[in-house]
Amino acid sequence: MNARDAILARIKEALRTPAPPAGARDHDSGHPPTGAPSRDFSRFLPAVGDSFEDRIQSFRAAAAELKADFRLFETQEQALASLRQLSAEEKWQRLGSHRGALTDAACEILRLPVVQTDQAYDVAALEACDAGLSECDALVAQTGSVVVSSRSAGGRALSVLPPHHVVLARRDQLVPDLPQALAMIQKKYGDHYPSMISFITGPSRTGDIERILVLGAHGPKKLTIFCF
Amino acid sequence: MNTSAHQFHEQATRLSHDLRHRALIQTALEKYEVKRDEKKAVFQDWQGARQRAAEIKWEAVNHLDAYLVDFARKLEGRGTKVHWAENGEQAREIIVGIARAKGARALIKSKSMTSEEIHLNESLEQSGVSVVESDLGEYIVQLRGEAPYHIVFPAMHLTRDEISDLFTRKLGTPPTKSPEELTMIARRVLRQKYIQADIGLTGANFAVAETGMISITENEGNSRLTSALPKTMITLLGIEKIVPQLADLALFLPMLATVGAGQLISGYNTLYGGPRQPGEFDGPEEFHVVLLDNQRTVLMSDPEQRDALHCIRCGACLNACPVYRNIGGHTYGTAYSGPIGSVITPHLRGLLEWKHLSYASSLCGACTEACPVQVQLHHHLLQNRRNVNRQKPVWWEKLAFRAFAVLANSPGLWRLAQKAGRLAQKAHPLIKGGALDPARPWTQSRDLPPLAKETFRDYWRKRR
Secondary structure, eight states: OOHHHHHHHHHHHHTTSOOOOSSOGGGOOSSOOOSOOOOOGGGTSOOOOSSHHHHHHHHHHHHHHTTOEEEEOSSHHHHHHHHHHHHHHTTOOOEEEOOSHHHHHHHHHHOOOEEESSSSOOHHHHHTOSEEEEOOSEEETTTTEEEEETTTTTTTTTTTSSSEEEEEEOGGGEESSHHHHHHHHHHHHTTOOOSEEEEEOSSOEEOTTTTOOEEOSSSOSEEEEEEO | OOHHHHHHHHHHHHHHTOHHHHHHHHHHHHHHHHHHHHHHHHSSOHHHHHHHHHHHHHHHHTTHHHHHHHHHHHHHHTTOEEEEESSHHHHHHHHHHHHHHTTOOEEEEOOOHHHHHTTHHHHHHHTTOEEEEOSHHHHHHHHTTOOOSSSSOTTTTOOHHHHHHHHHHHHOOOOOSOHHHHHHHHHHHHHHHHHHOSEEEEOOSEEETTTTEEEEEESSSHHHHHTTSSSEEEEEEEGGGEESOGGGHHHHHHHHHHHHHSOSSOSEEEEEOSSOOTTOOSSOSEEEEEEEOTTHHHHHTOGGGGGGGGOOOOOHHHHHOTTHHHHOSGGGOSSSOHHHHHHHHHHHHOTTTTTHHHHSOOOOOHHHHHOTTOOOHHHHHHHHHHHHHHHSOOHHHHHHHHHHHHHHTOHHHHHHHHHHHHHHHHHHHHHTTSTTOTTHHHHTTSOOOOOOSSOHHHHHHHHO
16 A cells, blocks of 8 residues: 555545534533535624725825835826836835836836846846845735735745835726735636736744844845835 | 653743743744734635635545545546555655655755654755755744744744844855845745755645645745756645635635735645646646545544544644744744644644643634634643543642532532632742742643632621
8 A cells, every 4th residue: 555545545444533623622412513604704804994085095095004115196107106106215126027018117216227038037036136026916905915826926036035026907907805915816817827926914033032123034125015 | 750751841931931032933923913913804705714614624534535535536547646645654764765766866845834743844855855945934043053043934933133143154154134135045946946856755735536636825935946947846745635625725725825824815826737748748747646544534633623634734723822922933843833733742742741732722712713724722722631631640639629629519528728818829829839829830831719708698688
């Protein structure tokens, strides 16, 4: 018998004796649960408002707590003007990016040398970039997270290798909470998932030395989100 | 007493008197507790969330064979090689074998407690593969040649000065008192390691059966880089990491972050469903997933304690445990420390050899209360004690209880014993804590509360 079959056989054997139901002994009904537990998680998780304003407010608060810089604009032009200003302030010399409606417009306005990561590229060149510019799959109001994937955001490295990750998002990409973000991913990709999907919340951080927060442990030291 | 028990007692005695160690752990955990409670309060129904999380893990563990088959089939369908390992040795052989086949010389690792469990680093080093831990805390303890002190905060027992000294000694960097500078030193060193590594090895927090994905939770981004740059990626995980549906992560990710680190959600929660897919231009060309049993099915065959497989390794029970907070993580001598370690280690590594851990508990229940998936930890510690006694009864304990039963069942003898106790107590200070003291294990570091001047029966008779 190979290892797979041996393990599966041992599991089957072990499961022949049923376990008591999950959770606290005090509420023990003595019967194993019937059917699968329902997945109505939103009622347990932190509350999120119904209107767009409530959700933006919630995203903004979560992002601020996690030291992400969230900027909301009325139009794409305003967002790009602000991006250009940021680029000038931080004296960006070189950008990492990928092809996309939002990123292409931004790269055009920034007029900087670009390492494109949705074609064969040199890792050292991407590492030397001042910022990584990407689109995303969604923004999650509940947690202040940006959802990126290897398909929507230029592969696996673009959002973690350069010291500054800059995200371009449309207002209609804001989803209220984690259950809806995951449902959106399933709907969008079906069975053809990108090989990596990441929920990014704030810049890279560590508390491993005396539990003191330090930003930029391995990944980006800064995360800026432009939403319009 | 066997070696592991002996070492445990020796270290526990030393560390519980070490006030500096205690202060360090208390400070670290107090900061965590404030944040954790703040985040728990943001949930609309934390207790409801715990119950639901427990039910979902119950569903996963009690149908594990079917879910594992689904999980593996989905992953294989997208080009991942899935390996099954019955024990640590097989897992090590598989991973060393992959390294050999790839001609790998350098491997970068992101945090994996399962790899600690099977002592993977030693095997890789012996086959000529250099291993670098990339999680900052893990990197620090690796440089010190130590095991992680805590499953979530590996370097919790060290001060910035100790870390600065370590870096000066091992990396030749100038001393500094700034945690930020220390972090930047590690960042600079490790950046090169990611780029040079032939293989990236990770652990996993969850395995989604429905979609065939592993989910990794982290804050530093080291796991993201580990799975982005090297050409080959290996993920090692215990078979119990399964959750049935992708949707389940909406509950587990914020719960893990809340009790694990006092965050509403961790910095990076990443799903990996395969190697580089057509149309993708980076990421590993090969993705290997190693599923490890290593006695988990033994634990599973005990229905009473099967819920210990629900554990999501958040560390909440360690943080809450008054014993852990005094004796620290290394004392346990196991990959998994604290209450969960004390519960599962006797199943994973032998009941009689590790039974002493079940007694390292005041049975206060703080662990059970802290557990986000409601593992009945302190009940299991008690069950382990019972199982030890069934397997290997202690003759003098049996004798003592039989004698006590005789005493407690006979009012005359009981009264006599009470009188004798009151008399003997007067003489006790002469021998208290000394070699002649029958209560020595207790009295050498504690007071013995005095017996009341009169018995309750006498008191009651007078009042009636």
